[in-house]
Amino acid sequence: MTHTHAKQKYRMFNFTIHKTDGLARTGSIKTPHGIIKTPVFMPVGTKATVKTLSPQDLKNLQTQIILANTYHLFLRPGHKVIKKLGGLHKWMNWQHPILTDSGGYQVFSLGQEKGFTKNTDFKTSVKIDENGVEFRSHIDGKKHYLTPKQAIEIQHDLGADIIMAFDECAPANSSKQYFKEAMQRTHNWLKHCINAHKSRTKTQALFGIVQGGIHKNLRIESAKFINDQNLPGNAIGGLAIGESKATMLAMIETTIPHLSTKKPRYLMGVGTPEDLLECVERGIDMFDCVHPTRLGRHGPFWHEHGRASIRNEKFKLDKSPLQKNCLCETCQDCSKSYLRHLIFENEILGLRLMTIHNLHFLLELMRQIHKHIEVKSFSKFKKDFLKKFHAKS
Amino acid sequence: MTHTHAKQKYRMFNFTIHKTDGLARTGSIKTPHGIIKTPVFMPVGTKATVKTLSPQDLKNLQTQIILANTYHLFLRPGHKVIKKLGGLHKWMNWQHPILTDSGGYQVFSLGQEKGFTKNTDFKTSVKIDENGVEFRSHIDGKKHYLTPKQAIEIQHDLGADIIMAFDECAPANSSKQYFKEAMQRTHNWLKHCINAHKSRTKTQALFGIVQGGIHKNLRIESAKFINDQNLPGNAIGGLAIGESKATMLAMIETTIPHLSTKKPRYLMGVGTPEDLLECVERGIDMFDCVHPTRLGRHGPFWHEHGRASIRNEKFKLDKSPLQKNCLCETCQDCSKSYLRHLIFENEILGLRLMTIHNLHFLLELMRQIHKHIEVKSFSKFKKDFLKKFHAKS
Numbered sequence A, B: 001m002t003h004t005h006a007k008q009k010y011r012m013f014n015f016t017i018h019k020t021d022g023l024a025r026t027g028s029i030k031t032p033h034g035i036i037k038t039p040v041f042m043p044v045g046t047k048a049t050v051k052t053l054s055p056q057d058l059k060n061l062q063t064q065i066i067l068a069n070t071y072h073l074f075l076r077p078g079h080k081v082i083k084k085l086g087g088l089h090k091w092m093n094w095q096h097p098i099l100t101d102s103g104g105y106q107v108f109s110l111g112q113e114k115g116f117t118k119n120t121d122f123k124t125s126v127k128i129d130e131n132g133v134e135f136r137s138h139i140d141g142k143k144h145y146l147t148p149k150q151a152i153e154i155q156h157d158l159g160a161d162i163i164m165a166f167d168e169c170a171p172a173n174s175s176k177q178y179f180k181e182a183m184q185r186t187h188n189w190l191k192h193c194i195n196a197h198k199s200r201t202k203t204q205a206l207f208g209i210v211q212g213g214i215h216k217n218l219r220i221e222s223a224k225f226i227n228d229q230n231l232p233g234n235a236i237g238g239l240a241i242g243e244s245k246a247t248m249l250a251m252i253e254t255t256i257p258h259l260s261t262k263k264p265r266y267l268m269g270v271g272t273p274e275d276l277l278e279c280v281e282r283g284i285d286m287f288d289c290v291h292p293t294r295l296g297r298h299g300p301f302w303h304e305h306g307r308a309s310i311r312n313e314k315f316k317l318d319k320s321p322l323q324k325n326c327l328c329e330t331c332q333d334c335s336k337s338y339l340r341h342l343i344f345e346n347e348i349l350g351l352r353l354m355t356i357h358n359l360h361f362l363l364e365l366m367r368q369i370h371k372h373i374e375v376k377s378f379s380k381f382k383k384d385f386l387k388k389f390h391a392k393s
Helices: A055-060 A070-075 A079-084 A104-114 A148-158 A176-200 A216-228 A245-258 A273-281 A291-298 A329-333 A336-344 A348-374 A378-391 B055-060 B070-075 B079-084 B088-092 B104-114 B148-158 B176-200 B216-228 B245-258 B273-281 B291-298 B329-333 B336-344 B348-374 B378-391
Strands: A014-021 A024-031 A034-038 A040-043 A066-068 A098-100 A127-129 A132-136 A143-146 A162-164 A205-210 A233-236 A265-267 A286-289 A300-303 A306-309 B014-021 B024-031 B034-038 B040-043 B066-068 B098-100 B127-129 B132-136 B143-146 B162-164 B205-210 B233-236 B265-267 B286-289 B300-303 B306-309
Touching: A014 A348, A024 A348, A034 A040, A040 A066, A040 A348, A055 B329, A070 A079, A070 A104, A070 A148, A079 A148, A104 A132, A148 A162, A148 A176, A176 A205, A176 A216, A205 A216, A216 A233, A216 A245, A233 A245, A245 A273, A273 A286, A273 A348, A273 A378, A291 A300, A291 A348, A300 A348, A306 A378, A329 A348, A329 B055, A336 A348, A336 B088, A348 A378, A348 B348, B014 B348, B024 B348, B034 B040, B040 B066, B040 B348, B070 B079, B070 B104, B070 B148, B079 B148, B088 B098, B104 B132, B148 B162, B148 B176, B176 B205, B176 B216, B205 B216, B216 B233, B216 B245, B233 B245, B245 B273, B273 B286, B273 B348, B273 B378, B291 B300, B291 B348, B300 B348, B306 B378, B329 B348, B336 B348, B348 B378
Parallel strands: A040 A286, A066 A098, A098 A162, A162 A205, A205 A233, A233 A265, A265 A286, B040 B286, B066 B098, B098 B162, B162 B205, B205 B233, B233 B265, B265 B286
Antiparallel strands: A014 A024, A024 A034, A127 A132, A132 A143, A300 A306, B014 B024, B024 B034, B127 B132, B132 B143, B300 B306
């Protein structure tokens, strides 16, 4: 395991650990668009907008970094358009850090969902070879072929602060053999990604992604390989896609010891309050998930005693906010009764207000987590939070 | 024509004229929730929310008063629910003035659109008698019967600062005989409304509505009758529903001389830039319309040279704002390119940003109109504005 500090290699990007509490740690990531305090949750702005929210809303929520999806922006409006308009930050008016995924996950997951044809191991319209992936656009069915090199070049055009390697995320029900092949392809592709990224390492930090499915030995092999590339950060992919919670946590526990303690560790696609607590405890620094925003648009919301749905009849005459003492804009301004009305009437304001609350809940939880790690009281905080959270839910 | 000043009769409500410029005038309406400077445009918040916008957005836009629809709120969640939660202002977190319509317009227009059965003069599921109207909910088809008394009582429960008499708005293609009958019913119903409102005149101001279709003698008869009731304000209804622009303006010109100069005059359902200018010039003080907000959600927007649609291909790479030098949040923050992307992707943020611009355009126009009336330069302003506005549109 190499422990060369990232800042030596990537002038504009570095990661500093502040405090540790068991495997949990606080730190800060320096990027060209500002500093990110970790552990951090990154709201997902798939099409260069965190659904329902403006950049000002995100700032009000003290959002540190958002994620945008390369796959969607590649298809529409196209990375060349965004580059011509000055890059993602300028185009979407968000001058804070951005992370783009590589498009890999969407290529496979959206292809898989359609299930057009039979492939090696799972039903999909996606055709994988050693050089890249052929897939059909979920918008118009048009064929595209994406290589690791192109995935990186697209991300160069988008211009995010952190960009991700092009990986193959195999479905949860794949055979061990298929998981192994996908992992090996991911490793080979990573070399192409690193090569394609050479000229841009000072302005954009490339993270590698550990794969290996639900098999400990594959996860270990992958973690070692990814870690050895000495990239500014390491991600864990291919989890939270259908395996059990216990398996997910076991895979994280297996992986973490093989990833440098001095690099940020990013667990992709995870974002419930319980998962954040469990994974921070195991040494994860970064998270993203559509969960809080998607949940918000459909009615469920989090509060100190778990989860409820604003659609519930019992809230019809409820004058209280979604959560007692919550400082979010929604809870400051609106009763459950009014929010229930807005969601029932499919009023756009309702979607936005519910999104604001759920994101605030998760971001505030991360701030609490940060605070408690700093004073080494994380375990007690986690226990107390979960006791309350599960009491009535 | 009686010229008793409103404040003598309605302690919390009065109207003061500041300046006049021809028939155009500036004034201020005092209400229990604040002062409204006229001429004023009122954004429409049908279901107790101006679509896509929060109360804070409305404040940022310097919105003075909003309109909410009694018909929709009566059906869902019900006026009794809103009353229990402290009334419309508290429930929707808008502590500034609100006007509610009586539900009359929606009862007829939404009934007419469905066209279930044959009525006296037009195809509708609405059954009208001298005491009230039977109609079916556009949500579930359930039958309701609404009387003028109930329309006022519902508006008492909602608690708006200005409430409207229950009137019959006959379709534009009605016969003269039918327009006359509808007008007479409206007059009879107004007496019931006034009677039902007696106990609440100090906190809510009831406006009567002139009807009479597209017939000058009916409009004159109606204006005289409505004016003679000496209510705190007079509205003109039944226009902008399908008649020509020239007919609409002719009807306004016919009506205005018979309405007290000392009461605010409210033209219902009108809201394009051109119409506001034409009607302010003819002596109108208040307007409402879904136009700017509905337009915004579909792509068209106003700028100094007319109207365009953000969906236009030519804006794909356009870095400029919707309107040069516009001070709205949208134009401060976003390019046409980004807005076009959001609208194409049906992203909620896009609907909100377009709404903000269009409302700002109309509200800013009203502020300009106000300013120019005060210095007696309204005619020149109108001419210059329209010349520019029509130059490229």
